[in-house]
Amino acid sequence: MEYTISFDASLKIKKGQEKGYINHLARDVFDKENGYSLQHSNENINSKLTNENQTFVNDGNGGFKEMESIKEATDYLDKRLGTVKKKLRKDAVIARPLVIQLDKAYVEKYGESGVINGLNYAFDWVTTEFGVDNIVCASLHMDETNPHMHIMFTPVTEDGRLSQTDWFKSPATLRKQHDDLRKHMQDNDYNATNQRVTGGRKGLPITEYKMFMTMQDKITELVDRELELVDKEIALKGRKIDLDERTKELDTLALEIELKGKEKAQRVVDEAEKRAEAILRDAQQRADDIEEKAKMDAKRLRAGATALGNKTNNIANNANEMIQQSKRGRDAEMRFGDLF
Template sequence: MSYTMTFDASHKVGRGGHARAFFRHIARDADRRAGFHFPQSNPNVVPERTAFNYTIVNDGQGGGRRPVSVDGRPPSDELDDYLQQRLGTVRRALRKDAVLMRGVILQLDPKWFADHNSDWREKGPNKEALAYMGASLGWAVSEFGAQNIVGFSLHLDEVHPQLQVAIIPLTDDGRLSQKDFFKGPSDLKRQHKELRAAMAAAGYDVEYRVTERSREHLSSSEFQKKADRMRDAARELEQEREAAESLRRRLRSRDSDLDDRESAVLERERALAARRAAAEQAVQDANEYRRQVRLLEQSAAQAREAADVESQRMRDINARLESVPADVERWLNKVKVGGKPLRELFDADMTKARNTRRSLVEMMERDEQLGVSRSDRER
C-alpha cells in the first residue's frame, strides 16, 4: 500500500511582528518548558500533548540546537534572533510587503501512522516515523539551503504529526526573494516530485500521483476552505475519541472505586461481627461470674448461720457448766481429796475447761470471719 507525502508552503510571514508570533506558535513547547505561556489560535492544538513537541533553532554553524531562555526572554525569541541576523545580510532595503519567511509543513500520510505507529499520541513517533520525517527535513535542507532554515518543530499536539519548517527566501547574492524559491506551478511540481523521490529512497512507500494540493498550487482559497473543513471534521473525531476514552477511564475508575468500597464494607461487616461475638461472649462470662458470686454468697450465708448456731450451743453449754447447784457448792467446800479441798481442784478444772471452751469459741469465730473474707474476695 502506498501513502501520500504532504508538502504545504502556503503560509507567508511578513513584517510587523508577524514572525515573532509565528515562532511562538511553532516553538510553543520550548516556551512552555521555560515557563512562558502564550495563547494559541490554532483550535487543533491539544495542550496536554505540547510537551511531546520538539523544536530546533539553527545554531549558525551548520547545525541546530534546542532553543533556551536568554536574559529572561522566551526561547522562541532565539528563532527570531536568527531570522534578524540573516535579514541583516540582505543588501537592499526591505519592502513593506516583503515576505520574510515561508512556513513549510511536511507531513506523512495519517494512514501510515494508523498502520505503523498508531500509539504516537501516547508514546510519540517510533524510530521508523522519525527516520521518514528526518528524510523529508533533509530534502528541505537540500532544496532551500541549511543557512536559510531558521529552525523546525516536530508537532505532536495536533490532529496528525507534522514538521513545521521556517524558511528564509534569501538568495546567495543577498536578495530576499521568495519567487526564487517558489517560482510557480511547474517548479512546484518539481519540488513535489523530488520530495517524493527522496522519501522513496528513504524506504517510504510513497504515492507518486499528483495530489489535490499540488493541482491547486497550495494557495487556492477553495482548497484552504476544504482543508479547514477536513481539519474541523478530524478535530471533532479526535475530540469524540478523547471524550470516549475519558469516559472509559472514568468508568474504569468508578468500577475500581466501587470494588474498593465493597471490600471496605465487607471488612467493616467482618469487624462488626467479630466485635458482636466478643460482646456476646463477655455478657455470657459476666452472667456466669454473677452466678458463681451468688453461689458463694449463699454458701457464706449458710456457713455464718451454722457458725451462729454452734456458737449459741457452746454458750449454752458454758452457761450450764458455769451454773453449779447450791448443795454441790456446799459439798465442794467440805470435802478434801489428798489433803486439798475439793473446791480448789474443782475451780482449777473449771478454769481449765473455760479456757478450753474460750479457745474453741475464738477459733470458730476466726473461722467464720475467714469464711466471710474469702467470700468477699471471691465476689
C-alpha cells in the same frame, strides 16, 4: 502499500508577523519559557501533549540544536536577513513556512519512531532544496491529530537578495519540488504515492483526500487568524508585563529619590559641620595670633620701660655728680680763695 506525503508552502510571513508564527511553530518552547500556554483557534491542538513536540533552531554553523528560547529563532532570522544587501520593504515576505506531513495510515502502522525517521528524511531534502542557512527553525508537532513538521524558511539568495520567487517561480516549480520530495522519500524506504497532496489534507487516506481539497483556503485563513490572535494575546500579556515592570521601576525610583534626599540632607549637614569646624579653627588661630602679638607687645613695652628707667637713673646720677662737683668747687674756692 503506497503512502501520501503532503508538502505545503502556501503561507507567507511578512515583516511584523514573524514573532507570532515562531510562537505558534515553537509553542512547546514558548510554554516552557513563559509558564503558560497560548490559546489556539486550532481545535486539533492538544495542549497537554505540546511538551512532546520537538523544536530545533539553526546553530549558525551548518547544523541545528534544540531550541531553548524564542529569542534564539528571532535572533537567527534577524542575523540572516542582515546579510541582505538592499533595505527591506515594509511589505517584504521574509519567510515562507513549509509544512510536511506523512500519511495517517503510515503513522498508525509505524508509530512515533517511524514518524520521526520519516520526517527527518523529509527535513534532509528541505535543507538541500532551500539551503541549510535559510532554515531558521523547525518543529515536529506531536500535539495535533496527525504528527507533522513545520519549517520556517527565509528566502535569502547566495548573492544577498531576499527573493521568494527564486524558489517559487510558478505552480510548476512547486509541483517539481513535490515530485523531488516524493522521490527522495522513496529512496529512503517511504513508499510515497505519485498523488500530490498539500498540507491541508490533515493526513487523510487518498480515498478521502479529494473531499477536503476545497477546504484549503479555509485552513489557510484559520492559520492566519490564529497567528493574528497569537500576536494580540502576546501584545496584551506584554502590556501587562510592561505595566508590572513600570510599577517596579516607579517603586525603585521612589526609593532612590528618598535615599538620594537623605544622602543630600546628610551631605548638607556634613558640609555645615565642616564649615563650622573651619570657622572655629580660623577664629582660634586668630585668637592665638592676637594673644601672641599682645605678649610680644607687652614684652617690648616692659623692655622699653626698663631701658627708660635705667636712662633716667643715669641722668639723675650724672646730675648728682655734677652738683657734687660744683659743691666741691665752691668749697675749695672758699677755702683757698686767697691763694688764687
